[in-house]
Amino acid sequence: MARPLSEEKRQAILAAATDAIATVGVAASTAKIATAAEVSEGTIFTYFATKDELLNQLYLELKDDLGRAMLATYPAKAGLRERAHHVWDRLIEWGHTNPAKNRAMKQLSVSDKITPASRNAGNAVFEEVNNLLSEARSGTSPAFCGAILEALSEKTVDFMRREPDRADAHKAAGFAFFWKGLTG
Amino acid sequence: MARPLSEEKRQAILAAATDAIATVGVAASTAKIATAAEVSEGTIFTYFATKDELLNQLYLELKDDLGRAMLATYPAKAGLRERAHHVWDRLIEWGHTNPAKNRAMKQLSVSDKITPASRNAGNAVFEEVNNLLSEARSGTSPAFCGAILEALSEKTVDFMRREPDRADAHKAAGFAFFWKGLTG
Amino acid sequence: MARPLSEEKRQAILAAATDAIATVGVAASTAKIATAAEVSEGTIFTYFATKDELLNQLYLELKDDLGRAMLATYPAKAGLRERAHHVWDRLIEWGHTNPAKNRAMKQLSVSDKITPASRNAGNAVFEEVNNLLSEARSGTSPAFCGAILEALSEKTVDFMRREPDRADAHKAAGFAFFWKGLTG
Amino acid sequence: MARPLSEEKRQAILAAATDAIATVGVAASTAKIATAAEVSEGTIFTYFATKDELLNQLYLELKDDLGRAMLATYPAKAGLRERAHHVWDRLIEWGHTNPAKNRAMKQLSVSDKITPASRNAGNAVFEEVNNLLSEARSGTSPAFCGAILEALSEKTVDFMRREPDRADAHKAAGFAFFWKGLTG
């Protein structure tokens, strides 16, 4: 099993899958994904052994992408609130500017095709954030806080999308809620 | 005249669908649902014109069920915090004692088969709660608060399920987070 | 097996079947026919044991109807040409003013659901016409002539429908062709 | 690259469809057609997007086949009667030696699945014949004559099949009728 030749092609498949899954869910057919990726039906299976593997790898890529975005330019030396604010803004920005990725991740998250192993690996991305949050003295465990952070940011993005006029207000309100909940 | 439609059978189908969708998502086949409901494949379609209609009606039933549970024994005269606490407890209880309903609703919520009309009708259930929450002076709009409440309770139930030993702690921490976020 | 109560209902079913079959062919569902006849699905089967029987009886009724129309006011004493002309006019008139019956009969005629027995009985209707035609000295057998008459009149009606402006011309040309073919 | 579509397989499907439709009409199931064509059920749909498309393409192929047969060895320089006779003989021969094609075409012709576009294209085949016939001074329009020719030949073939002993007589009588009708 030589490594597949073209990382470019692999990314094209993943990108096409993201779009397809965002719209129709994990039921998106491999044929449609192949067409969108401008790749033949068979080629998908030289890059991913099965559709389930494609799904799991996409899930991981998206989590990784989100994690990378979240911690980019992370101000490690800043105060707790500032760092939390920074993470919040990155999270919202990612969700808001990447609707397809955002929706695809939601679909994948509820799918039974994603293995527990993938879920764990995906959550690992939030470890650093957990550390950050554990500094805040709160009754809630770090892992739980991380999950809440994700859930809140997702709902916030939903509302920003639903009411674009009040996007900034929602973004601020969402963080305020989070911060007060965490530390208030 | 003739045999009347049996509400019992309709409920059996919805219950079977709930279980099936909870495990495999909206891709659950009508054939499997029929078998689980102890009904013939064709019968599904005398109760629901299409699978999509079944999905939408189930979504509505679940929302309704949740709403009813949430507001059962609602202490209208009590203080704000007590009323919020009451709602929170009902919400958690519903999710925790009805894992299938809980998961099915999650699957349906992300599915593109649920029409905007159904979503609106489903959200209407939360109107009363919105009223409750709007009393609390907070920067967040009532609708947004309702959504946050739902999201938080879902995550809380997730963690209660994941770590049964700390179920009560999670439940309390979840409410504390919500209350502080709302009013803190 | 008491005789079904209502001849009226029976006719309603046959009429509805005629329309349905005219449009979608013998695949027309009994449910649709029942609805159109303003009768319940089950009732169809108290008047006709099976769908095939309905089809066969309808075929016979239509043939009978056509035969009756064809020989109505038949000028038994007139000359051969006049009598032939009379039959032709009745035939064309029937087809032209009863498009649904006309089309339904075409559909039934090519269907394998019509039994040989029904076909024979249906052809019997043309016996009298055969007698008429056999007077004309021609190489063609009476039965063959009858069939040709039917085929020609059908095509003529088709063209009258397709080109309504020239309906009368087609009608005349059709008869001219028939008469010359027969006697020329 | 990859396996090319096999014209052989396409023809096998069309041939199987011809037989199936000849016997049970356009209701012939794709599954049965596939089996008869020794092809898997799915394969039908790589050659024809839908069953309706299969039906329309088959209709066109049959018309084309008939047209080709009709004009094969056409004696363009011969006298009118001889040319007409030639066409008649080819028509009868085609119908008589290809009962399945003959019946399938009849079924397709009355089906509402055949689009107007297909019908037009199918009729185009008779254009050359129309030209031939228009030479004969007759009251009937060329298109109408073509239709009559088709109808007469079909009935003739029917009778030849029904009474094989008199096949030749019927064939001759049919032409005599046609010729007299046209020119008499």
Next chain:
DNA sequence: GATGAATGAGAATTCATTCAT
């Protein structure tokens, strides 16, 4: 007798995957 819910055997079509080219 009339009704229409119940049934389950098909129906057309889709799809992940394999494999000949």
Next chain:
DNA sequence: GATGAATGAATTCTCATTCAT
């Protein structure tokens, strides 16, 4: 390695017919 035709199980939905009401 890339391609896309081939496959057949699985899917949603339809339908003639039966039978409880």
